[in-house]
Amino acid sequence: MEASLTLTQPDDWHVHLRDGAMLKQVARYTACRFRRAIIMPNLNPPVTTIAAATDYKKRILAATSDYPDFQPLMTAYLTDTIDGDELRAGYDEGIFSAAKLYPVNATTNSAFGVSDIKRIYPVLNIMQQIGMPLLVHGETVSPDIDIFDREAVFIETVMVPLLSEMPELKVVFEHITTKEAIDFVTAASDHVAATITAHHLQINRSDMLTGGIRPHLYCLPVAKRETHRQALRKAATSGNNRFFLGTDTAPHTTDEKESACGCAGIFSAPHALESYAQVFEEENALDKFEAFASLNGPAFYGLPINDRKISLIRTKQTIPEIIGSGELSVLPYRAGETITWKVRDTGEI
């Protein structure tokens, strides 16, 4: 059994850092582990302009000043009326690394999302031309579609037609949860990749609903049945360079989570790396961990591989029951559990 593991410092290709006091509280959990992070733009109001992204980036850098090497990679939030020239200029200037598609009302702060993808085809065409990645929340939301089928329906009704129309468009299918998504990405061209969260590798829908409803395991896309989780674990640990790490860490306060209508999102940043390591160990694939965590993402985004290393050691640690206090209390993923890996070298919080 491995006692320690050293790998190129990872990046997190899908992060919600929020804003204001919550940003100040949570940002360091990402910045102390990951060199770069793709920052989701679903603020209220959403990040749709160069000016808004520039300001938000400044606030993130201020919140992570203890980790000066941390690089937030900003994204634009696509709306029905998004300005293609603004996206092009933002990408050219290096302000936007990508743009995010939220189907309208699919998840947290998606009320300004896209109502029909065809409406933004002209903008997506620009992105295809300039090589700007499209990051996709891949769920079709409609009263007649079962919530557990949203991802599969999205593939058939949105992804397939989109890629047949724009085969050169770079697409990251974010936080995939189904075998259908794995099969789709595996069969697609190498312009298409996917991120996989630690929690979707570790929990299925029964975990969320057995012995009582567990709001802190509720996220979107919602965890699916066990066969899908097994397929995700196989894909993540396969060494296929189209799959890479994206935690989708998404903090909400305990009040927002433990409510009659609780918010979707799992705050996984503090121990996500350890959770991924555990999965790779259980799958006898620790030799594939570095590719998933540190190499495949930069290769897809056309960025250099990080020059620093980090180590994880095999030692028990217990995850805190709560992070923050009062109105800002947030339960971390696996709160109170004892886990087997611990990150060394990037500094403690």
Ligand code: DOR
């Ligand atoms: O669970 C989720 N939380 N899924 C998302 O797509 C958004 C995120 C959030 O912002 O809270």
Ligand code: ZN
């Ligand atoms: Zn997300």
